[in-house]
Amino acid sequence: MGKRQNNQLPSNLPQLQNLIKRDPASYKDEFLQQQKHYKSLLSLFELHPNDRNKNLEVLVMFMSQVAHCYPDIMSEFAQEIMDLLKNHNAVLDPEMRMTFCRALILLRNKNLLLSTDLLSLFFQLLRSNDKALRTFLESHIINDIKNINAKSKNMKLNGTLQNFMFNVLNDSNSRAVKMSLNIMIDLYKKNVWNDAKTVNVIASACFSKITKVMVAALKFFLSTDEPDKDSSDDSDSEDEKPSAREVMQANKFNKKTRKREKNLKKVKQQVAKVHKKKAKAPAYNFSALHLVHDPQGLAEKLFKQLESTHERFEVKLMTLDVISRLVGLHQLILLNFYPYIQRFLQPHQKEVTKLLLFVAQACHELVPPDVLEPVLRTMVNNFVTERNSSDCMAIGLNAIREMCSRCPLAINEDLLRDLVQYKNYKDKSVCMAARSLIHLYRSSMPEMLHKKDRGKPTEASIQLKVKQFGEIDNVDYVPGAEALLKEETKDDSAFHIDESNSESDDDEWVDVPQSDDEIESNLEESEDDDDSDGSGEESEDEAENDEPATGDDAEQKNEKMANKKKVKGKQKKAEILESKKKSAAEVSLGKFLTDDDFKKIEAVQASKQIHSLNTRGVKRKAEEDAQRGELIKLGDIENIYKKKKHSKIDRIASVRKGQEGREKFGYKGGRQNPFASTTNREKKKTKNFMMIRHKARSKVKRSFKSKQIALRNYLIKQKKMR
Known part of the structure; x- marks a missing residue:
């Protein structure tokens, strides 16, 4: 039997491969015999490289599987296969070429081949016309680089590969350029090459003459770095999975079977995996636009390319989007951008909502209001007119609101008050859009609104300082820190007094109001005292004047008294606010603030938007501001307050939801036993x-x-x- 088995080994390569892996020394002669056969087939193949040789394919895969068993003998094997691919790539049979690539990948996995040599060859093979080969090589390159950087990043190897890949972007072959760009984008998204060097090379691809390459680079900068929904779904499902202890308890009291034990083992592994994942530190992604070295130069080059390009409209829209994001994120000055996009702002223009979004994204506080005012005028004239539909008017008002949220000085007072008048418009979408504009300026520049539209004055609105163009408001204290001083005074049950001047006047006390209700009561008491003082002065004046006062004189005196009260009330408010600033500065300079302190300060700052300084009525709730990110969402502009028409699927879903928990519809028999036989009359109905x-x-x-x-x-x- 042993001789018969040995005689069959030369023809049965899988069996020989298995035996060589178990005992390489015993089967060395059989391997050398196969190597000679391989050499002869290789010399024949080089004479006719365009013909397919199946025997050579089988031998190449066999040699690559057992190459690690004889490293001295197989030292030149990898170089021979690489030379074949380099010299005869264009004429090789697709199956032969794929086999040679698989053999090289096997050698690379066994560390018999350097990754730089293999990847440089594979980048050259990306020029081939075989699409299956190109996709196979692309997936291998990504996985290989990812595995190299799995434990720790190999900066030296990454630098070499990046330089080689960047040179491929300047290649004349469009397929190779597109593939190399896709590889870099995938590696960035997988957090392997997420450095500034990769981002800036991808940015250089935005100026490629190949349209596909340019579009891929633009899409990369337009993609967000938000976590995928799949990952969040996985985390939700992991939370719902039972713990190992629960499964063990269920396994303990139920019948033991092989399947149950197998499931228990799987759940234990899953629980350990979840704990390991939770123990890892979270990874934070930054948008690629933040890593650009020269955003001003990139925006100017893209705009110059946009003006001279003849690409289709969709490509122009993508370029406009990237430029607007660059201008908004980095606060760039690109004054020619606004007149260029202004001519497209027409209701009948294709994708006009996106164009309005780009205008709003490109606005920031450093843009001169004189540049933005013509664009805003155009939007008002073309959209916010009653000759247009209500949806068009609402979209125009929403776009104006987004512009003004980033650059409040872009609109003048007269135009703002005209737009605010649409708050009573017959259509709800226009009405709500105008009210959102009112709400925006209540919290930024309330003086530009009518007095009736400014809302109830609060402590936050009184403290608000309107900044002019280019002005920066720097403070030397933490606003709201006076709340920490209040707690200290409550703990001590009294205000703090300077030890050196403890017996001095009342002016030496630290004037810190304890609560908003006490502030209001103190204000009312002070106003009453002022009124009594004023009445005493009036009595003295009347005593001096012998002649009785006429009606006109009485009205003038009442007006003067009212003005005096207003002035004194403003002075009291200013004094209270000034004392709060002093106490906040004292706390900010006198102690280190902890996380709990900052939470209390945030609560105080939120209460300032609700509580008033001069009224004791029912306090209204603060209007919630939507959290604004770095980028504007298209839904903020297309936000139309209407009841949307449900589709058929939604209507069926609502009907099914209403049927849940309801008794079955239909005839209800009066019999006690539902399984009893039916009468002839009941049968007749069916x-x-x-x-x-x-x-x-x-x-x-x-x-x-x-x-x-x-x-x-x-x-x-x-x-x-x-």
């Missing part, structure tokens, strides 16, 4: 009409006498059944 047609027809033709007889028989039968 029968086909053609089966009872003759009976229905006979009943129609019956005479009055026959009906009487049938009724009598029915009553007699019912009486007997009782």
